[in-house]
Amino acid sequence: MIDHSVYMIKAALIAGARPNFIKIAALEKAFRANGSFKNTLIHTGQHYDAKMSDIFFRQLGMPEPDMFLGIGSGSHATQTARVMTETEKVFLADRPDVVVVVGDVNSTVATALTAKKMGIPVVHVEAGLRSFDEGMPEEINRIVTDAISDMLYVSEPSGMVHLKNEGVADSKMEFVGNVMIDSLRQFEDKARETHYAESIGLSKGRYFLITAHRPAMVDNDAQLALFGNALLGLSELGDVVFPIHPRTSKRLESIGLGEALASNPRIRLTEPIGYLEFMNLMMNVGLIVTDSGGIQEESTALLVPCATVRPNTERPVTIDEGTNVLMSLDVEAIVAAGQKALSGGWKKGAIPELWDGKASERIASHLVGFLS
Ligand code: UD1
Numbered sequence: 213m214i215d216h217s218v219y220m221i222k223a224a225l226i227a228g229a230r231p232n233f234i235k236i237a238a239l240e241k242a243f244r245a246n247g248s249f250k251n252t253l254i255h256t257g258q259h260y261d262a263k264m265s266d267i268f269f270r271q272l273g274m275p276e277p278d279m280f281l282g283i284g285s286g287s288h289a290t291q292t293a294r295v296m297t298e299t300e301k302v303f304l305a306d307r308p309d310v311v312v313v314v315g316d317v318n319s320t321v322a323t324a325l326t327a328k329k330m331g332i333p334v335v336h337v338e339a340g341l342r343s344f345d346e347g348m349p350e351e352i353n354r355i356v357t358d359a360i361s362d363m364l365y366v367s368e369p370s371g372m373v374h375l376k377n378e379g380v381a382d383s384k385m386e387f388v389g390n391v392m393i394d395s396l397r398q399f400e401d402k403a404r405e406t407h408y409a410e411s412i413g414l415s416k417g418r419y420f421l422i423t424a425h426r427p428a429m430v431d432n433d434a435q436l437a438l439f440g441n442a443l444l445g446l447s448e449l450g451d452v453v454f455p456i457h458p459r460t461s462k463r464l465e466s467i468g469l470g471e472a473l474a475s476n477p478r479i480r481l482t483e484p485i486g487y488l489e490f491m492n493l494m495m496n497v498g499l500i501v502t503d504s505g506g507i508q509e510e511s512t513a514l515l516v517p518c519a520t521v522r523p524n525t526e527r528p529v530t531i532d533e534g535t536n537v538l539m540s541l542d543v544e545a546i547v548a549a550g551q552k553a554l555s556g557g558w559k560k561g562a563i564p565e566l567w568d569g570k571a572s573e574r575i576a577s578h579l580v581g582f583l584s
């Protein structure tokens with residue numbers, strides 16, 4: 213039993229990959245503001261390029277990580293094992309009272325496993341999401357992390373239903389809202405003030421913003437070629453901006469598609485871009501075409517059109533209530549979606565319950581009670 217009148221809860225906050233940084237930024241601030249926590253921010257190094265990592269720390273006003281584990285890239289087993297080995301050393305040297313993991317990347321499941329086996333309470337933020345597609349590495353990470361976590365914080369109603377169906381006790385789960393949207397709300401004005409879209413000559417509501425990085429799409433030559441054709445089709449309707457994930461960049465080169473896209477004057481291929489600039493592109497977009505998890509949520513929160521090119525989503529509230537639709541990799545259908553969005557015919561959407569910018573605050577206060 214921890215007496216919080218004299219004791220600060222030692223919380224290890226784990227971030228490894230781009231979406232983690234955005235979620236942990238909100239949690240780190242809320243834990244600090246709560247006053248009961250002593251944070252240790254641990255960066256596993258799963259993502260390490262400045263444009264995939266450092267820029268988020270800078271733009272989101274995060275402190276430097278207390279520890280950088282330098283895990284780097286590798287196969288799933290290698291990456292997961294390295295995170296386990298390194299986090300174990302850290303937790304042995306200075307045992308935290310609680311380990312907080314977010315999302316569904318390899319760093320999430322690996323750290324949860326390490327901590328759980330050391331008897332350290334594990335908290336999973338963004339728990340309960342399910343695509344029911346075990347071909348997605350993230351689905352396996354979600355299932356395993358949820359199964360071993362001591363407290364599960366849930367971002368949308370489907371998460372509560374899934375956890376209940378999996379037999380999780382009511383006392384171990386709490387619907388708190390979405391920490392990704394906490395960061396969005398905190399930085400929305402700053403992002404607007406960058407005027408980034410305008411500064412690179414894009415007209416409001418007239419361009420397409422593209423991202424792709426799921427192995428199911430980009431590691432498959434035929435799928436990636438179809439996606440490239442869809443972008444060529446969209447370029448007949450408006451400018452296309454495509455900040456390219458490093459996984460995808462290598463793949464576009466290897467199938468020779470990068471050049472075909474780059475030679476089109478209406479397609480702008482860029483490196484990954486900063487959070488504030490990316491949010492500005494989202495705010496002013498005609499249509500987003502993506503396979504990202506976080507972008508489905510951010511587009512719903514910003515009430516802008518989003519077409520998710522995937523057969524399923526673990527974030528169904530963005531479809532049922534938000535501005536997101538699922539699409540197959542059908543070039544004509546994607547171009548038709550582009551036409552619909554540019555003509556103002558896209559569904560309007562509504563902001564899901566508790567996506568109000570205060571999820572991290574709710575987690576911090578609930579967790580103090582939970583740990584006592
Ligand atoms: C990872 C997550 C995925 C998440 C995505 C967010 C897993 C299993 N996957 O996918 O859930 O949606 O992050 O972006 O955890 N690379 C670089 N520089 C970097 C990082 C990666 O060049 O800073 C390249 C490397 O060649 C690496 C490849 O990208 O092999 C893939 O990186 P990895 O972290 O393994 O998976 P992601 O596809 O980024």
Ligand code: UDP
Pocket residue numbers: 230231234423425455456457483484485486487488490491503504505506507510
């Ligand atoms: N993002 C960004 N710059 C980019 C692409 C993405 O700032 O060039 C942000 C955006 O907020 C997105 C988040 O990074 O929601 C997570 O990105 P990603 O799609 O890589 O991860 P996922 O959410 O699919 O796991």
